[in-house]
Amino acid sequence: MIKENFLHFIWKLQYFNKENLQTTQGEKIHIFFPGTLNKDAGPDFSNARVKIGDVEWAGNIEVHINSSEWHLHNHHHDGAYNNVILHVTWKDDDPVRRDDDSLIPTLELHSRVSESLILKYSSIVNASEEIPCSAHLEKISSIHKISMMEKVLVERLHSRSHFILDLYRKTNNDWQETAYQLLAKNFGFKLNADPFLRLAQNVPLKILLKHRQNPSQLEAILFGQAGLLEENSKEQYVKNLYREYSFLAQKFSLSQNQLSKSEWKFLRIRPANFPTIRIAEFVCLISLHSNFFTSILEFSSVKQVKECLSEIEVSSYWKEHYTFGNKSTLIKNKGLGEDSIENIIINSIAPFLFVYGKERKENEYVFRAMHLLENISPEKNKIISLWKKSGMDIDNALQSQGAIELYNSYCLKKNCLSCEIGASILKERKESVV
Numbered sequence: 001m002i003k004e005n006f007l008h009f010i011w012k013l014q015y016f017n018k019e020n021l022q023t024t025q026g027e028k029i030h031i032f033f034p035g036t037l038n039k040d041a042g043p044d045f046s047n048a049r050v051k052i053g054d055v056e057w058a059g060n061i062e063v064h065i066n067s068s069e070w071h072l073h074n075h076h077h078d079g080a081y082n083n084v085i086l087h088v089t090w091k092d093d094d095p096v097r098r099d100d101d102s103l104i105p106t107l108e109l110h111s112r113v114s115e116s117l118i119l120k121y122s123s124i125v126n127a128s129e130e131i132p133c134s135a136h137l138e139k140i141s142s143i144h145k146i147s148m149m150e151k152v153l154v155e156r157l158h159s160r161s162h163f164i165l166d167l168y169r170k171t172n173n174d175w176q177e178t179a180y181q182l183l184a185k186n187f188g189f190k191l192n193a194d195p196f197l198r199l200a201q202n203v204p205l206k207i208l209l210k211h212r213q214n215p216s217q218l219e220a221i222l223f224g225q226a227g228l229l230e231e232n233s234k235e236q237y238v239k240n241l242y243r244e245y246s247f248l249a250q251k252f253s254l255s256q257n258q259l260s261k262s263e264w265k266f267l268r269i270r271p272a273n274f275p276t277i278r279i280a281e282f283v284c285l286i287s288l289h290s291n292f293f294t295s296i297l298e299f300s301s302v303k304q305v306k307e308c309l310s311e312i313e314v315s316s317y318w319k320e321h322y323t324f325g326n327k328s329t330l331i332k333n334k335g336l337g338e339d340s341i342e343n344i345i346i347n348s349i350a351p352f353l354f355v356y357g358k359e360r361k362e363n364e365y366v367f368r369a370m371h372l373l374e375n376i377s378p379e380k381n382k383i384i385s386l387w388k389k390s391g392m393d394i395d396n397a398l399q400s401q402g403a404i405e406l407y408n409s410y411c412l413k414k415n416c417l418s419c420e421i422g423a424s425i426l427k428e429r430k431e432s433v434v
């Protein structure tokens with residue numbers, strides 16, 4: 001069953017036999033330019049140039065599987081379609097007329113597209129494999145694969161830009177505060193990203209920086225505001241934090257936005273990733289590197305980031321606890337591990353540099369973002385394993401980020417006709433065009 005987007009693809013790339021091309025009314029057609037695919041309302045292709053009979057036309061082209069869809073879609077009541085110069089169809093089952101009763105020239109393609117192209121297309125869109133084109137990937141040149149990966153990587157960074165720019169606007173265009181909130185969200189990793197972000201949004205960085213010399217006060221503010229401090233704890237450490245938080249919360253009018261303990265997730269998380277441990281690490285980051293949020297702009301190598309973040313070490317209480325009140329002898333809390341640091345580069349530092357560079361039109365930061373990603377290992381997850389099994393080379397995070405985006409935004413939606421790899425599979429052999 002042919003779908004309209006396949007017909008768009010065939011028309012756009014002119015993958016059909018053009019010998020003795022003529023309208024269903026018998027007039028000769030010559031195509032100079034098929035037009036530009038229009039993703040908004042109105043006819044499917046604009047700015048096309050064709051010669052029909054002896055007359056050259058420039059204008060819009062509408063594409064349908066059956067010409068009768070013209071009426072089904074109510075185009076006869078829409079003035080935007082009255083100046084369509086050519087109706088491209090799979091089958092002309094109902095000739096269409098303009099308001100002045102003139103016939104719209106119609107081209108039928110069903111006998112002009114090769115069976116092998118249709119079969120190849122069906123084999124991809126009907127494939128049950130998680131990566132539908134995996135059977136063809138090996139034959140595709142690395143140029144097409146790299147080019148598509150680069151395209152989707154930029155799309156991924158752009159889609160993340162919206163989130164970062166939204167933070168930037170909400171912080172009254174403050175890059176430092178934006179970086180702080182973004183990084184806080186990252187410290188929550190997958191399951192606690194949202195409460196961690198809200199925690200940072202409720203405690204402006206400038207309040208924390210006032211207390212950076214005193215890590216206990218930083219812990220009091222963040223654990224208290226996170227709603228994790230028990231008022232009736234028997235431990236002196238917790239009692240002290242609670243007292244300190246009560247005083248500071250009043251001083252900075254914090255308590256009205258306090259989170260509740262139930263907003264934090266502890267289940268199905270390794271203890272080293274508990275939000276209590278991540279908050280303790282975040283405290284250490286602020287007290288050790290108060291200018292970290294501005295130094296992000298200066299990072300030019302992965303080594304620099306790792307040297308900076310590997311200094312993070314939790315306070316003595318958290319070397320013996322994963323949660324408040326539960327002492328454990330098995331703890332190996334040394335701070336952020338290699339994987340966590342790379343995760344922060346991938347999800348916070350590189351996207352931040354990319355957005356900062358784009359927004360300020362300073363490409364140096366964009367290149368730095370790419371350079372950082374290029375120099376760390378690819379993520380290890382199900383999507384990357386699928387690509388590797390399909391024979392795709394993924395050697396660094398630049399490629400793995402592209403591979404994740406390609407899978408989520410194209411492969412899962414079977415968006416193969418908009419994918420350069422898909423176009424290359426269908427274009428591969430000249431005999432696809434009969």
Ligand code: SF4
Nearest residue numbers: 133410411416419422
């Ligand atoms: S979207 Fe592209 S990479 Fe994904 S399955 Fe289709 S052709 Fe392959």
